[in-house]
Amino acid sequence: MADKHKNFIGGEWVEPSTGEYFENRNPAKRSDLIGLWPRSGREDVDRAVAAAQAGFEVWRRTPAPERGALLKAVGDLMVERKDEIARAATREMGKTVQETRGDVQEGIDTAYYAAVEGRRLFGHTVPSELRDKWAMSYRRPIGVCGLITPFNFPMAIPTWKMFPALLCGNSVITKPGEDVPHTVSLLVEILEAAGIPTGVVNLVHGLGDEVGAAIVEHTGVPVVSFTGSTETGSVVGRICGQMHKRLSLEMGGKNAQIVMPDADLDLALDGVLWGAFGTTGQRCTATSRLLVHDDVHDALLERLVSRACELKLGYGLDAGVDVGPLINQAALDKVEKYVAIGKQEAELVLGGGRATGEGLDDGYFFQPTIFDNVKPGSRLATEEIFGPVLSVIRFSDADEAFRINNEVKYGLSSSIYTRDVNLSFRAMQDLDNGITYVNAPTIGAEAHLPFGGVKQTGNGHREGGWEVYEFYSETKVCYVDYSGKLQRAQIDNYDASPY
Ligand code: UN1
Secondary structure: OOOEOOEEEOOEEEOOOOOOEEEEEEOOEEEEEEEEEEOOOHHHHHHHHHHHHHHHHHHOOOOHHHHHHHHHHHHHHHHHOHHHHHHHHHHHHOOOHHHHHHHHHHHHHHHHHHHHHOOOOOOOEEEOOOOOEEEEEEEEOOOEEEEEOOOOOOOHHHHHHHHHHHHOOOEEEEEOOOOOHHHHHHHHHHHHHOOOOOOOEEEOOOOHHHHHHHHHHOOOOOEEEEEOOHHHHHHHHHHHHHOOOEEEEEOOOOEEEEEOOOOOHHHHHHHHHHHHHHHHHOOOOOEEEEEEEHHHHHHHHHHHHHHHHOOOEOOOOOOOOOEOOOOOHHHHHHHHHHHHHHHHHOEEEEOOOEOOOOOOOOOOOEOOEEEEOOOOOOHHHHOOOOOOEEEEEEEOOHHHHHHHHHOOOEEOEEEEEOOOHHHHHHHHHHOOOOEEEEOOOOOOOOOOOOEOOEEOOEOOOOEOOOOHHHHOOEEEEEEEEOOOOOOOOOOHHHHHOOO
């Protein structure tokens, strides 16, 4: 009988009110049942909100440097348990353990960044227009934050949201993707061990349209941060708009790597292999379009196909594996659907089917897939697939490449390989994305810089770096008039002033 896991509400590990559970299975070996996790309901979310409201009252009064010290301790415990967490993450998510170690490291980096932010959280002090009066702003916490996260970065993305929210003095309710409940359970164990006060962090497991929806619709949750599909993000956005909630959305991408004729082709080749097939293409930042200049198209494509053929598929904990499985049946169905569309629209030059054979038949493995002669504007060239499918598009000059890069509805990351310094600066200026890489792939964002995209990738907020602290806090402005008399702004100073 598989272990039954629990929610963490009000400082206690508790069973779901529904008494129901869902299975967490290894996507590389479906017969490997990892455990049962709560399929919670609205009542559990109600309890979590009440606990988080009580926790908020304590936490918001805790000095920010002290909150930071706790997050430093959390980071230290994550370092100690890095390998164990990475292995658990690989078992439930599928990517290689080298990648899940990176995923956990991104959480550690985020903890240490948050820890020092506790001694900053800068406001502004500016001169008042009146004599004997001070004017300043500072950042205050908002309340209970609902954090809804996807499967592809089971540790990094929850920590991107949770640690800045906590550092700012908020309490949180977190709901991990239902494919990866274990990793966040381990994170919450660490927060508990580090001494997080009761009710400040609450974990409610369950399905998106049950628990996720209950969090988004709850009047006691004024802040929501969601990472996931554009379709779900639109629903979340509509509800939060109607309820006047503060919302951060991080959604789809259709990221392109541009290769100019003067590029170092070996470097461009390593970049596209990592960008397109790392994490089995299941990153918002994955390279799903390769825009190649006519002059180097044939040489690059030939080498790309032969290198992609050598990628070893398998269970991410086994030695020598490069690419893991897709996350679940729905992901597999979606990739198969796009391959069928692609066969109508373009030329399939590699893969295109389920990967089978020893060690693969029990998992959601899909062959690394490459389409050539993909037409800009076609479905393959514009829609997010979230799998190991790369669309190769030809171009004849940089302006055309920039135009193709920009003519999709998403705008997360882009990349250009060139040795021309002027062109690389033009790319940084004209590529319509939240992140542009020069001579590096479309993936690889670092935790201490703002992360996010333009257009329908998001709603203008950023995760990571210094900007996320603005999302999780509210600006308060204070004026102190020590003149001892009524001073009317915009009136007394102008009527009496010679200027
Ligand atoms: C995502 O693509 O879903 O930039 C997040 C990267 C990672 C984060 C990606 N650091 O590839």
